[in-house]
Amino acid sequence: MNRQTQDYPALFLRELSVVYHGRLALEQATLALDGPALVAIVGPNGAGKSTLLKAALGLIPYTGQVRVLGQPIDAVRSRIGYIPQRGSVDWDFPVSVLDVALMGTYGRLGWFRRPGRSEYHLARECLRRVGLEELENRQIGQLSGGQQQRVFLARALAQQADLYFIDEPMAGVDAATEATLFEVLQELRDQGKTLFVVHHDLRSVPEHFDQVILLNRRVLAVGPVATTFTADRLQEAYGGRVLALHEGMLTP
Amino acid sequence: MRRQTATIAGRIAWALLAGLLLLSGCAEPVDPEPALQGGQPWSVAQPFAGTPPIRVVCTTGMLADLARNLGGERLQVTALMGEGVDPHLYKVSPGDVAKLDAADLVLFNGLHLEGKLGELFKRLARRKPAYALAESLPAERLLGLEGAPDPHVWFDVSLWRDLADRLCELLVAFDPAGAAEYRQRHAAYAARLDDLHAWVQQEIASIPAPRRVLVTAHDAFRYFGRAYGIEVRGIQGISTESEAGLKEINQLVDFLVERQIKAVFVESSVSTRNVQAIREGCQARGHPIVLGGELFSDALGPADRPEGTYEGMVRHNVRTIVEALR
């Protein structure tokens, strides 16, 4: 019995709008989605996908209302995990793979306390889960793209959150890593967590995800993949460009 | 002895000058470069032809004081550097440049005392009467250090008196109309300087010989030491531009402790940091020293106090030194 099949949605947005550099990046986004679920957020470039995550996390200013796990974000931060896009990281920073995984535990430690034996143990467990236990002392910048993404997942796992926001985890990642990542994400969903994943590769959506949010500055559709991830909805979201990509994978 | 030599030299110079005036020589500004012309007559391109008061601009307060004493009402004297200003580091402001442009006569010490103004005065001398007074002193009267002459000539009252003689000659050459007044005022002032010199000699002699050591922030008092028989040591060197390193501070602490010297002196225009550090060093070796008091070294005191004049400054310095060391 998990906490999420309850009377509040995992994510609730009402008329969420974000203005970014003078233009409307996100317009009156409204949705309510229950967990547990593995949710794909898809849409064309500039659709506001990352923006939606950042607004939900309170990292950028917005208008409208956001409730995560039924509460304002500040009240539940210790229960939220976040994997940002790879671009925002300083790859030259002197940290090892283990250091990064350990960062996941910092939120719960609070000010001034240092990570102890149980935190190190947890971090190593998470690294094992993503298959990186051999590389724990490598400097983060020396890893391949796929390996770096796995470290971030390990860090997210170490957060032991109930809900995850994940921004383009499969970007620039090899097939083996992608398989591992999906494995872990699905495990988490099976454990009763809800995961919101900004995803760019439409082909892999039906196979791995339960729910989908179709976004193009406005929320165009929300719901189970089976019913929502259809040709005409995609048409609406992407315009004519998308038709060629979807032969053979659309639901009848 | 030295005074007599100076007086004779002065008289010879006087005679030569009178002769030259009669001959009306050509105009050639005195070159402020340290090619010393000690003992040679002034060359004045064009005597002052306006109505007094003559606008005189001096660099240091000491020179201004001297000019006022010799010139009286015929001169309107201003000094660029006020109390506490360090002439070695001083740079002119636009206001100063305006004053210099408006001046009829510019007087500076020379011998690189005004360390940052060398170029300025070279240019100024080409278009205006500008004279380096200390450079007119005979070379053998000057002290040297590592090839360059020591510019702090005002600390030997008898040498300053010689300078007064030379300034009088200059004023007479520059403003012949006022010659009588200048000579009269000079005679009176020179007598006072002579008295002052004698008084200083007496005072310093009253300090017991082993204790006659003057330690100050920078080497400004060498003429004083020579004239009055007192050993001088400065922490910084001749100019405040040169840095006192840790080595110098250690050496001085050693010196003070070995010679058992009771007091060191700060100066009005130099930072006390080094002096304080030396005090602590001596304290740590079980030989506490006192700050003997503040001395006026490169500048006069406040204008409204006795120390604002040359005589007052000298008396203040001597009293301070004697009190602390005796």
Add this chain to the structure above:
Amino acid sequence: MIPYNTMVVLGGVALLGAAAGPIGALAVLRRRALVGDALAHASLPGLCVAFWLVGERFLPALLLGALVSGLLGVGVLAWLAKATRIKEDAALGVVLSVFFGLGVVLVGILQKRPGNKAGLDTFLFGKAAGLQWLDLLFLAGLALVGLTLVVALFKEFQTLGFDRDFAAAQGWPVARLDLLLLALIAVLVVVGLPAVGVVLVAALLITPAATARLWTQRLHRLLLLSAIVGALTGAGGAWLSSMIPHAPTGAVIVLVGAAFFLLSAALRGASWR
């Protein structure tokens, strides 16, 4: 038997170096290395105002004035970055030139006024040779506070430096942490002024950190090594200057720091990674 004065100077600049090392390392990692330089220059007007108000050579008051002025510079810098489109390096340039220019004007004005002005010019290159017991205590206090903060907030600075968005999402007040780091840099710069002066204090922030970076890939080792290199730089420079006549201690310290860096670069290869 080391002379007392050498010991005081050695101790003082060693402590200064020990604090400057890790704080400088964090500054370099956060791309704020030049802020220290800008701050040093921005402190000049505050120095002059304090000099004019309190007069003379009362060091704590002068440093307070420098600090206020420097922090004002920090504030303007932060505001410029947040409220306008000006990029950080341009904002740095603005703050540096305006404040320092104002300072130079004030120095010129103060030179003219009656009263004792001696000592203002020592802030350009420092007078480490004249360091006294009280200065040493002051530096010890600063070093202690600075190092304590760096150690206590290690994981916070680590997370912030590596992945700012993640840190913010975890709930850390990233803007305030950045501001705290800037404040640490400001305080360090100001206290370093009497020792090495406006022009050279930035070198003390940057060089030990750059040297340490050539030897390690882990943050905690980097900070520790920076502290050690910083302390050795200060101590070595002080000791060396006690052997050379008329040596400006501040400059010798910086040269020792540079020597450490060049030696490390030669031994380890000059790549940053």
